[in-house]
Amino acid sequence: MFYWILKYLVVGPVLKAIFRPWIVGAKNVPKTGAAILASNHLSVMDSIFLPLMIERPMSFLAKSEYFTGKGPKGWATKWFMKGTGQIPIDRSGGSASEAALNTALQVIGRGDLLGIYPEGTRSPDGRLYKGRTGIARMALVAKVPVIPVVMVDTDTMLPIGSSRPRLVRVGMVLGEPLDFSRYEGFEDDRFVLRSVTDEIMVALQRMGGQAYVDDYASKFRKQAEESGAAPTSAFS
Template sequence: MLFYWFLKFVAIGPVVKLVFRPHVEGVENVPPRGAAVLASNHLSAADWIFMPMALRRRVTFLAKAEYFTGRGVKGFLQRAFFSGAGQVPIDRSSASAAEDAIRTGLRLLRQGRLLGIYPEGTRSPDGRLFRGKTGVARMTLETGVPVVPLAMVYRPRRLPLLGWNVPAVTVRFGEPLDFSRYEGLAGDRFVERSVTDEIMYEIMTLSGQEYVDVYGARVKKSMDATGASAAEVLSTLQPPVDEAGDRAPESLAG
């Protein structure tokens, strides 16, 4: 716990604010206490650094277990860093990975935490916003907590004196979404898809991104297999029909 605040206010936070000078909008939309889901787009590996910097409260993310299983000095330092930074490991390689991630998220929300989630499940392969996985809806419906949609926005910027290309960063929080009208309907895949799509629409509105109704991970897999660009892959893909096994949101990019 203390290491988290050390990173935020001493080791990393001051440097991030000095160099990037992130602009924050709508921070008053984040509840000052109690559980909530912070649902964000995912454009950069640095997203999970900039967003918590904008808030006084601690944000907890679900992170892939590989960050916690390294060996030697490097593995120890990596494990200490991610644990101290508020990350909770999940094993994404098991057959029950999606359900395990959801159970972990539910536990954290029932503890009153702020849970950071990237519903797309991976970083965007081309800067567009991709279809959200329904795990975020499942967690929201089972706990009744509000969802605060947010957008990470990056704009090209060149520092005049140093000549460095450093992006201008905006963290934009939207108004909380209340899904109490669906109380008791957790597990209904049609309701979960509707809730997820509403969350993604709000993220799209906040970010200004173009929306693509295909899973980003599916696009990346095809890109790796064929060497094609995201645009070329998307021209051959259709939106998914079956939601089974595609619930797990992710916090850190894979």
């Protein structure tokens, strides 16, 4: 109920009126049944505008820090994330990764839509980075299609280092669902998982035209932050 109030009565109408977001390929989202929406990740605004423009409810796996902030700002962030269907996960790896997988499978098991950023973190410079194979394992275990999604200009709306959105019209392009049923039974084969993940990243690169980096975004973000070249946003 809270989700519907925020989306249709409170936050949704206001954001649509101010930013006039656009969407192409909404028909590629199935009317019923589970699916994974795999998106590039340019800004925290991605997790706001994509669910806003999709008719069906959807959930994103969000880093747990969004739900543990202190004070009025931390409370407001936690309130908004929960209200918009975000699910906290621990990204520290190991057993935490397995817990994240189980959480995702619960969402998919209900027949819902799940949003995932294959890059694992936000792009530090607008380029598209190597995908992590967790999304492939989720898709193969749950036997669901993957819909590639390209977010457009959300990084211009809220650049790294900024906490105040700019008045920019953002958009999103949804591609045709990718079917990986041919790999059924290979969800533990790391070579298959890498192949599936790479296929998803190729689809994103072709749709969005981003320059591709064959390495993980987390590595570049850490290097940039340590050098002071890229300030960390309050929403990182």
